[in-house]
Amino acid sequence: ALERTLSIIKPDAVAKNVIGEIYSRFEKAGLKVIAARMTQLSRKEAEGFYAVHRERPFFNALVEFMISGPVMIQVLEGDGAIAKNRELMGATNPKEAAAGTIRADFADSIDANAVHGSDAAETAAVEIAYFFASTDVHAR
Numbered sequence: 581a582l583e584r585t586l587s588i589i590k591p592d593a594v595a596k597n598v599i600g601e602i603y604s605r606f607e608k609a610g611l612k613v614i615a616a617r618m619t620q621l622s623r624k625e626a627e628g629f630y631a632v633h634r635e636r637p638f639f640n641a642l643v644e645f646m647i648s649g650p651v652m653i654q655v656l657e658g659d660g661a662i663a664k665n666r667e668l669m670g671a672t673n674p675k676e677a678a679a680g681t682i683r684a685d686f687a688d689s690i691d692a693n694a695v696h697g698s699d700a701a702e703t704a705a706v707e708i709a710y711f712f713a714s715t716d717v718h719a720r
């Protein structure tokens with residue numbers, strides 16, 4: 581089914597100058613960028629985005645990392661976009677990420693893991709609405 585997912589290129593990958601490299605992987609896999617914005621998240625925005633992880637021991641380090649530099653946020657659309665993006669990303673921990681995945685190629689640690697992608701349809705809808713007005717999402 582045609583799906584949308586929220587993708588974030590994290591501060592480590594933006595700093596490595598691989599935005600285009602990562603976009604190219606999305607495009608080659610049939611995912612279309614239908615919204616995009618570069619921003620540096622405020623602490624409030626990062627804490628709100630990761631609110632489900634608030635009680636986890638890694639929460640503070642995760643928020644500190646996510647506000648440490650600019651991020652590139654996009655909505656990807658395509659057939660099975662949520663799973664397809666997760667396949668391209670590889671495992672959350674880059675040490676466990678399969679060869680050829682974004683995290684295997686560009687991530688340094690479980691926090692500095694290059695990219696975020698929504699994990700399910702419900703979270704995708706919430707995450708997209710968190711960053712984009714519907715008028716800034718351009719289905720095509």
Ligand code: CMP
Pocket residue numbers: 633638642672690691692693695696697
């Ligand atoms: P992300 O997909 O952005 O969602 C939550 C982030 O928390 C995750 O990627 C990791 O970067 C980070 N994180 C740090 N430690 C852990 C952990 N033990 N389990 C899951 N995520 C973690």
